[in-house]
Amino acid sequence: MFRSKNVPNLSLQQMVKGNLAGVYVQETSGEPGSEQSMIVQGPSGLIFAKKDMYSLQPAVYLNGVPLAQDHPFAYDVQKYDYTRIGPANNLLSQINIDNVSSVVVIKDPFELAKLGPNAANGAIYITTKNAKSGSREISLNSYYGYALQPGVSPTNGAFENNFRKPFYQKYATTANYNTYASYLRDSTNLDYFGKSNWDDRYYQTSPSYTVNLGITGGSERANFRFYGSATQDAGNADKTGLSRYNLSFGLNMAPFKWLTVSSSINAIRLDRDRNRSLRDRFAETQYIPDTSNPLSPNIDNYSSYLAIVDGATDLNRTTGINGNFILSAKFKRLTLTTSLLGDYTEGIRDVFLPSTLLAGISYVSNYFGYNQRLILDNRASYEFDLGSKFHKLKADLGQSFQSDTYKYNYTRGYNGPNDFIKIIQVNGNANSGFDYLNAYGDFYVFRFLDKQRSRLFSFYASGSYKYKNLISVDAILRRDGSSNGQPDSRWLFAPSFSASWSLKHQFLGSSDFIDALDLSAGWGRTMRPFMDDRFAAGPQYTTVNGWTDEPTLPGYGSFIGVARPYTSGYVGYNIPLPVSDRTNITLSSSMLKGRLTAAVTVYNRDDKRQVINLPVAQELGYTTEYKSGLDVNNQGVEFLVTAVPVQSKAGLGWQTGLNLSYNQNRVNALPNGLQELIYQNNKLQVGASAGSYWLYTNQGIYASDAEIPVNPQTGQKMTFNGIALKAGDPRWEDVNQDFRIDQNDKTLVGDRLPKIIGGWSNTLSYKRFDLNFNIFFALGQKAINQYDAARYDFINRESANNITSVREITAWQSFDAARQYPIYNPFSSVVPYREDQDLFLENASYAKLRSVTLGYDFTAMLKNKAKIKRAYLYVSGTNLLTVTSFSGVDPELVNYNGMYDGANITIPKTFVLGFKLDL
Numbered sequence: 001m002f003r004s005k006n007v008p009n010l011s012l013q014q015m016v017k018g019n020l021a022g023v024y025v026q027e028t029s030g031e032p033g034s035e036q037s038m039i040v041q042g043p044s045g046l047i048f049a050k051k052d053m054y055s056l057q058p059a060v061y062l063n064g065v066p067l068a069q070d071h072p073f074a075y076d077v078q079k080y081d082y083t084r085i086g087p088a089n090n091l092l093s094q095i096n097i098d099n100v101s102s103v104v105v106i107k108d109p110f111e112l113a114k115l116g117p118n119a120a121n122g123a124i125y126i127t128t129k130n131a132k133s134g135s136r137e138i139s140l141n142s143y144y145g146y147a148l149q150p151g152v153s154p155t156n157g158a159f160e161n162n163f164r165k166p167f168y169q170k171y172a173t174t175a176n177y178n179t180y181a182s183y184l185r186d187s188t189n190l191d192y193f194g195k196s197n198w199d200d201r202y203y204q205t206s207p208s209y210t211v212n213l214g215i216t217g218g219s220e221r222a223n224f225r226f227y228g229s230a231t232q233d234a235g236n237a238d239k240t241g242l243s244r245y246n247l248s249f250g251l252n253m254a255p256f257k258w259l260t261v262s263s264s265i266n267a268i269r270l271d272r273d274r275n276r277s278l279r280d281r282f283a284e285t286q287y288i289p290d291t292s293n294p295l296s297p298n299i300d301n302y303s304s305y306l307a308i309v310d311g312a313t314d315l316n317r318t319t320g321i322n323g324n325f326i327l328s329a330k331f332k333r334l335t336l337t338t339s340l341l342g343d344y345t346e347g348i349r350d351v352f353l354p355s356t357l358l359a360g361i362s363y364v365s366n367y368f369g370y371n372q373r374l375i376l377d378n379r380a381s382y383e384f385d386l387g388s389k390f391h392k393l394k395a396d397l398g399q400s401f402q403s404d405t406y407k408y409n410y411t412r413g414y415n416g417p418n419d420f421i422k423i424i425q426v427n428g429n430a431n432s433g434f435d436y437l438n439a440y441g442d443f444y445v446f447r448f449l450d451k452q453r454s455r456l457f458s459f460y461a462s463g464s465y466k467y468k469n470l471i472s473v474d475a476i477l478r479r480d481g482s483s484n485g486q487p488d489s490r491w492l493f494a495p496s497f498s499a500s501w502s503l504k505h506q507f508l509g510s511s512d513f514i515d516a517l518d519l520s521a522g523w524g525r526t527m528r529p530f531m532d533d534r535f536a537a538g539p540q541y542t543t544v545n546g547w548t549d550e551p552t553l554p555g556y557g558s559f560i561g562v563a564r565p566y567t568s569g570y571v572g573y574n575i576p577l578p579v580s581d582r583t584n585i586t587l588s589s590s591m592l593k594g595r596l597t598a599a600v601t602v603y604n605r606d607d608k609r610q611v612i613n614l615p616v617a618q619e620l621g622y623t624t625e626y627k628s629g630l631d632v633n634n635q636g637v638e639f640l641v642t643a644v645p646v647q648s649k650a651g652l653g654w655q656t657g658l659n660l661s662y663n664q665n666r667v668n669a670l671p672n673g674l675q676e677l678i679y680q681n682n683k684l685q686v687g688a689s690a691g692s693y694w695l696y697t698n699q700g701i702y703a704s705d706a707e708i709p710v711n712p713q714t715g716q717k718m719t720f721n722g723i724a725l726k727a728g729d730p731r732w733e734d735v736n737q738d739f740r741i742d743q744n745d746k747t748l749v750g751d752r753l754p755k756i757i758g759g760w761s762n763t764l765s766y767k768r769f770d771l772n773f774n775i776f777f778a779l780g781q782k783a784i785n786q787y788d789a790a791r792y793d794f795i796n797r798e799s800a801n802n803i804t805s806v807r808e809i810t811a812w813q814s815f816d817a818a819r820q821y822p823i824y825n826p827f828s829s830v831v832p833y834r835e836d837q838d839l840f841l842e843n844a845s846y847a848k849l850r851s852v853t854l855g856y857d858f859t860a861m862l863k864n865k866a867k868i869k870r871a872y873l874y875v876s877g878t879n880l881l882t883v884t885s886f887s888g889v890d891p892e893l894v895n896y897n898g899m900y901d902g903a904n905i906t907i908p909k910t911f912v913l914g915f916k917l918d919l
Contacts (some may be wrong), residue, residue: 001718004773005097006874007851008143008208008912010233010242012060012092012103016124018759018776020105021638021659023058023124026893030907032233033242033272035083035090037896039753040122040397041107042634042663044528044607045578046753047691051075053896055531057106058122059115060092063264065322065341066118067091068373071406075569080803082282082898085410086367087272087347089242089318094268096246097889098212100140100225101127107603109524112594113476116400116458117527120580120607122366128264131216131223131252137869137917139214139751143876145912147236149205153814157184157192164794171825172729181798183293197295201306206234206241209908218252225250236908245273258330265323268345270494271280272316276309279806279903281353287414289359299532302809303356313352313422320345320433335381346370352422362416364423369408378402392466415444451654452533455483469505470919474498476524482577484530486538489576496524504589515590521583528578528607535575535611535626538564539799556867569613570625576627578609595644605634612679614671629671632690636663650769660758665689665751681836683748691752692780693898696745698839701822702726711739720830728825729834730839749839752898753778768857774850782893783844784833785887787902788819792835795826805816808903817887833901844900845893846884852877869919878910 009015013036017025023339026037040058047053054072061067074085095468106112115123148663161184168176180716187193210231218224229246230516237875250264275278278295282288296302328338349367363408379398386393409460432887478494486492508514531584534863536538588599608631639660646654667690670677683694685808702708702725716747718725720741756779764771790797797805821839824832831878833839862868884891886900896898 004101006853010093011090012095015097021640022661023105024757029472029904031240031905032235033089033093042665048682050896059118061125066322066341068343068371073450079286079394082283086349087316087318088655089270089272096229110474110496110498113524117480117529120526120528131225137216141212142532144209147206147234147908147910149203151235152199154196155812155814156196156197166823167826177179186918191296191301194298196296197299198302201302203237210235212262222253236276237905239273241273245269260328263325267321270318274316295809297812303715308356316351318347333383337379338379342377342414343373354419361414363522367410370587372405374403390468394464396462398460398858400458406455407451412446416443457481470502472500480527480530484533484536485577492527492577494525498522505621514712519591521585521586523583524582528580534571538573552684568620570622575628576609581606586727597640601638607632627671631669633668634665653765655763657761662756688748689751692748694746695749696836696837698730699733701733702731723829729828729830750782754778770855773852776850779845781844782841783898783900785840785842785901789833789835789840819887842886846891849881872916875913879907
């Protein structure tokens with residue numbers, strides 16, 4: 001079910017959201033062109049950090065080419081788990097829906113096995129529009145519209161003082177009043193207590209448009225298709241936007257009756273105007289100035305600040321090219337096919353920030369990186385003559401070789417000579433961790449580079465047998481090898497099987513009501529190749545010589561040599577390649593001459609032998625060790641139904657489709673036979689979801705010291721991590737009844753990902769009019785409202801002066817759905833408003849009216865005046881309504897780790913007017 005071609009979706013993720021069963025899309029920001037994710041039939045691994053999402057994504061095939069996405073290794077030189085260094089553009093924004101012929105999600109074990117290790121997380125198969133035999137056609141499609149400015153309620157210092165007033169009245173001492181936030185002390189300061197109208201400079205109504213041109217021509221023996229597109233997509237906040245340019249060419253030739261030659265090439269360029277948030281800037285520069293005085297909510301002051309920001313430089317560009325060249329020769333029953341597939345994408349990011357933005361320190365950085373993939377695939381197919389039309393047998397033999405290279409060069413520098421020199425000039429030894437630019441004084445330069453190469457080599461044999469229209473059986477045997485595997489575990493034998501039985505022809509051959517009724521089942525194993533090449537080498541050395549809190553800054557040593565990876569983790573032996581085992585059973589049917597179709601699928605997937613870091617004894621020198629043995633299971637049910645309830649001769653019609661998916665995730669095993677493991681401030685437990693939260697259970701407040709429980713054996717009052725609880729502190733559940741609240745009292749609760757996802761699409765038509773609307777829903781997930789936790793924890797947040805203390809301009813607003821929490825003592829050492837408690841855990845379920853489109857086909861009005869095959873006019877609106885109990889701006893803006901920090905740009909409401917013209 002894929003019905004979004006008249007909707008101005010910019011990325012593949014937006015296209016498939018709610019339209020493909022079993023595919024969950026996370027669009028965590030409304031910033032055009034920013035990274036998004038897809039998960040097919042549940043997560044195969046952990047989702048505690050943004051880096052984790054890279055290993056969970058399905059393979060995306062564009063005309064048979066598996067696109068090489070960005071590699072997460074750049075996070076190794078980042079201190080903060082925010083945006084990846086470099087352009088960080090969504091590479092799947094290169095796919096223009098106007099040029100798409102079909103989008104199919106592949107989840108069947110046998111079909112995934114044919115694609116090989118790339119498709120261990122499932123696959124999305126995209127086919128663009130192709131040339132047609134003897135067809136000559138010109139298509140022009142365009143739209144123009146706006147992303148609307150959202151309505152907000154700006155606040156100023158008076159609102160903030162009123163918020164803090166009850167805390168200070170109830171708990172503050174004289175010393176606490178003496179350390180009151182300086183910017184809130186003087187109510188006559190118009191910078192903070194004057195008019196709050198910053199929103200008119202931060203939010204805006206912005207235009208979006210696209211122009212697409214397709215030309216098809218040729219004959220049966222040789223035909224082509226040319227396609228070009230220019231798109232400008234704008235966000236509704238912070239001057240964000242994306243310029244996209246597509247160019248593609250497809251060619252099919254048959255120089256001989258037995259030989260077919262086909263090729264397609266797609267080129268892309270993405271230029272993104274990124275957000276100007278303080279947090280992202282400080283995280284990238286890894287330099288945090290004094291944050292005690294936030295940005296002023298007054299438009300004049302904010303405009304002065306933006307004028308300085310506009311003097312900065314931020315070039316953010318991605319260019320790429322991918323394509324295929326296929327030769328197919330058919331000799332009676334034998335077909336030989338050779339395919340050469342390639343994908344190359346490079347990114348450039350140049351940044352300069354003047355000293356006025358960083359408290360007297362200028363900043364400059366340069367990034368260049370590329371993803372390169374080359375595949376050679378050879379296949380021989382033979383159709384056997386079994387002497388009977390009732391039996392059909394086909395066999396394939398094949399070999400595939402894939403070469404991947406990922407590389408980046410990244411340099412950043414501080415304290416340049418002045419704000420007019422915006423380049424990095426480096427003198428000195430390139431092998432040192434940093435260089436002094438002697439010509440300009442103390443200009444500190446840090447350089448990072450990494451390059452990873454991997455190879456996949458496969459042999460496969462498959463067979464397909466079909467008896468009448470009753471039974472079909474398919475099998476494939478693969479031998480896959482990965483260069484990222486360890487020397488004794490680089491090859492994997494991966495069989496897969498599939499069978500289908502036509503119940504219609506077996507039992508209901510005479511039925512006029514049922515057109516088709518099929519039962520199919522499959523099982524398959526797929527290798528999960530390591531994304532990282534460190535496991536191929538075994539024990540290794542590193543040149544990293546940083547600090548505990550600053551892993552990317554070098555130490556005092558003048559010469560940095562090699563050392564063991566004591567902080568990043570020890571890599572030993574006995575680390576086999578991970579595998580994914582799938583089982584699917586599907587019952588599908590078609591009824592009433594195709595007016596009603598339905599399918600239900602039950603699936604089970606075990607992702608085994610995955611590697612995670614385990615803590616080791618301190619005397620070994622290492623902090624962690626990589627160990628194999630994490631097994632994650634996903635089980636679920638998918639339901640899909642499409643129907644045509646109304647189809648009248650008067651021109652009235654109604655088509656509807658519903659897809660519904662339920663997924664249950666759990667950890668089946670941990671390394672070394674462990675039953676539970678504390679991992680990255682989270683807890684993994686066998687039998688529990690890999691995405692559960694590990695939290696204290698909040699049961700209210702201690703109104704007085706007398707309410708605090710006393711241990712009858714020691715006479716001591718209950719403590720929190722060794723700190724005596726007092727009046728005004730939270731009442732956390734003492735799970736193990738030892739009168740000590742510590743991590744042993746945390747429990748696993750909720751899930752970061754939804755249990756149920758789905759979409760409901762409808763098309764109503766009357767004569768030349770049609771109306772389409774689409775609803776997307778995600779149910780059963782929870783989220784930590786980190787934004788509220790930081791707001792209520794203002795005492796610790798302001799005194800920290802780190803990345804968590806950054807206050808964006810968007811903090812100067814109030815929300816209608818804001819929750820009210822108990823008035824705890826914010827000065828308490830137990831940190832009452834800490835994030836790791838269920839006080840801030842919310843139901844993040846939602847349903848969205850994703851799109852509404854009204855169209856009119858006026859082809860008949862013009863047909864006699866011009867050679868027009870089709871003329872169509874439409875108006876479309878997106879993200880029109882959200883139904884949720886979540887108190888944040890939008891539950892879709894929850895980060896991948898389940899935290900809602902309120903820092904992401906909202907997903908805008910958009911309206912466009914478009915037309916399609918085919919000649």
